[in-house]
Structure formats: C-alpha cells, structure tokens
Amino acid sequence: MAAGKFIAKGSFIVFEGIDGAGKTTQMRLLAGVLESLGLTVLCTREPGGTGIGTRLRELLLDPACRDINRRTEAFLYAADRAQHINQIIKPALQRGDTVLCDRYLYSTLAYQGGGRGLDTDFLLRLNTLATGGLEPDVVVLLDLPAEEGIGRVLGHGLPDRLESEKTDFFRQVRRGYLEQAARRPGIFRVVQAGAPAGEVHRRVLTALEIKID
C-alpha cells in the first residue's frame, strides 16, 4: 500500500457534499485504510461536539429563536467552528494525528451562500476569521444529484412532490459546492458519488492517490 502526497501524519482531510452524499460512510472507510497504514486517525464532524458547540446548537435549534437574523445565525455557526478548531482539530494536528472532518467551512459557503443566498464574501471573511485561516490539505467533494441524496436520506427512491421543494434547495447547494471546487482546484477533489459505496471508496482512494496492492 502507498499513500500519496495528501496523506501523512498531521494531514487534514475534509469530506463535503449534500445530505446523503455518503460523507459519513466514506470517511469511516477511509479511516480504516489510513489506520492500516499505521496512522493515528481522528474522525470528527461539524458540529464538533464540544460543550460550547452543543450549547450554541441548542440556541440555533430552539423554536424560541426562530426569528434569528441570517447573519446572526452565520456568526453562531462560525463561533461553533472556532471552538471546534481550537479545542479538537488543532491539538490533534499538533499531536501528528491525521484528521478527517465531516463538513467544514465549505458547507457554510454551499448551504448559507449557494442554498440560502447569503453574501458569500461576508461568509468567507467571517469564516476566515473563525478558522484563523486553517485550511485542510484536501477536500473530498462527494458529488451527487440532489434527488439521489434525498432518496438516500429518506431511505426510498426519488422524492415525491412535497419533497421536491427540498430538492430545489439541494440543487442550489450542489451548485455552490461545484463552484467552490472549480475556483479551488488545488485543494478540491471531486468524486462522483452515485455508485455503490465500495466503488465510491475506490474512487476516493484514487483521488487521494492511495494505492492498495
């Protein structure tokens, strides 16, 4: 087995994609391979599961906060991200762990920007402050048509008429992701995710230049 340029002690790998694209599934499969290469792997996700992050999330989900301003909401997500990075991601990278993270700031740009139409320049500036400029070595974008993602999440075939409103939203999110990938070809690797999980896993390994003998 041989690992390519992205994989090393202390490398930071992010999985992105619309709901149901297979991020959690593929991250677990990759973690197994990296562990077998002898790396210490830390799998984490946003929201990061820190105590403060949990409190922030309660606030974001509280029906009493329904009238939250979209910018306020973006600040709270950014605060959660700052906590996650400083409490979990940075210490792990400093220990030499290989960090796999399920969603990162690209989700904010795709969902709040592409999906909800919030100013992407504002989101980018806010999140650059929150992350202190910490970027992953590589972003694996699992690309899937919106209908297929929703079908997977719902556990059945294509969405019905009521669910198609959601489909439009996820189409916008997908476009938001693909635009980011086109702008940042240096760190994005787009993987076609509309195939059985084992096949997508092989595509992820190829995208990361990992060769299994």
Ligand SMILES: Nc1ncnc2c1ncn2[C@@H]1O[C@H](COP(=O)(O)OP(=O)(O)OP(=O)(O)O)[C@@H](O)[C@H]1O
């Ligand atoms: N390649 C695949 N083909 C078919 N079904 C899949 C595939 N990969 C994952 N699934 C199934 O689709 C559902 C969503 O997968 P998963 O949770 O990995 O996606 P996700 O991107 O993490 O979604 P979310 O954004 O909702 O967390 C799960 O039920 C999973 O078992």
Ligand SMILES: [Mg+2]
């Ligand atoms: Mg998931």
